[in-house]
Amino acid sequence: MQAGLSISVVIPVYGDREPIDQVISDIHSVLSTRSQYEIIIVWTPEHESQQSPPQPYSEWENTEVIVELRRGYGRAYLTGFEKASGDIIVTLDADGTYPAKEIYRLAARLISSDSDFISTNRLLHHEVGAFTPIKRFGNLLFSLILRLLFGVRFKDSQSGMWVFKREILKSLHLQETGMSYSSEIKIQVHQTGYRYNEIPIFYRRRKGGQTSLNWIRDGLRIFRFLLKKRFVTKKL
Ligand SMILES: Nc1nc2c(ncn2[C@@H]2O[C@H](COP(=O)(O)OP(=O)(O)O)[C@@H](O)[C@H]2O)c(=O)[nH]1
Numbered sequence: 001m002q003a004g005l006s007i008s009v010v011i012p013v014y015g016d017r018e019p020i021d022q023v024i025s026d027i028h029s030v031l032s033t034r035s036q037y038e039i040i041i042v043w044t045p046e047h048e049s050q051q052s053p054p055q056p057y058s059e060w061e062n063t064e065v066i067v068e069l070r071r072g073y074g075r076a077y078l079t080g081f082e083k084a085s086g087d088i089i090v091t092l093d094a095d096g097t098y099p100a101k102e103i104y105r106l107a108a109r110l111i112s113s114d115s116d117f118i119s120t121n122r123l124l125h126h127e128v129g130a131f132t133p134i135k136r137f138g139n140l141l142f143s144l145i146l147r148l149l150f151g152v153r154f155k156d157s158q159s160g161m162w163v164f165k166r167e168i169l170k171s172l173h174l175q176e177t178g179m180s181y182s183s184e185i186k187i188q189v190h191q192t193g194y195r196y197n198e199i200p201i202f203y204r205r206r207k208g209g210q211t212s213l214n215w216i217r218d219g220l221r222i223f224r225f226l227l228k229k230r231f232v233t234k235k236l
Pocket residue numbers: 011012013014015018042043044068070071072073076092093094095160210211212213
């Protein structure tokens with residue numbers, strides 16, 4: 001990778017269910033000798049009684065914790081990206097499903113392939129049980145809808161591990177606060193004319209906690225967002 005480029009890893013964390021320690025230690029192990037980097041954790045409490053993160057995340061090296069009281073996966077990224085200062089932003093879940101050790105390789109690919117945005121494809125290589133039938137079906141359905149309605153070419157449209165140049169955020173107008181954020185960013189990257197790519201990764205089963213995604217509730221919300229975006233709002 002081009003010498004001197006810095007990386008911000010932004011991780012949304014909901015409640016205290018997720019075993020984030022392994023993710024953080026994998027990030028340190030792969031980046032500490034290779035790049036300047038920061039980790040930004042955007043933590044949202046699950047219950048009103050929780051006042052602060054379950055662990056002293058901020059005591060970890062290069063790690064900043066933002067407490068975001070407003071719920072939502074997209075909200076967490078909107079807040080986290082405002083704080084990020086790296087040349088390259090990497091996103092991933094706190095649940096250990098995405099390969100944190102691949103961050104440097106993906107960032108290097110972003111630069112070497114002259115791309116602005118890379119999303120990852122989990123469908124080719126994954127642990128048994130990482131995709132429930134409904135998760136796989138919903139994902140394929142939304143990938144098809146994104147392609148038909150917007151011409152967006154991602155095979156795994158709901159993947160949440162992205163690597164992109166921070167400067168592209170200036171031209172995007174992201175505002176979705178829920179799970180639709182993942183579709184919104186990909187549609188806007190496509191519509192703005194940025195160069196994008198999709199790279200296969202190995203996707204694991206959750207190591208703890210449970211998904212905050214409800215395929216019926218969130219699936220309908222994503223569907224409504226896509227229809228509105230295509231037929232009502234249209235603009236970025
Ligand atoms: N800060 C914050 N993080 C969230 C929220 N909802 C989900 N997340 C995090 O976003 C990531 C994706 O959620 P997850 O439940 O794993 O969805 P799935 O991967 O589709 O099953 C995880 O790291 C969650 O902890 C939220 O309301 N606030």
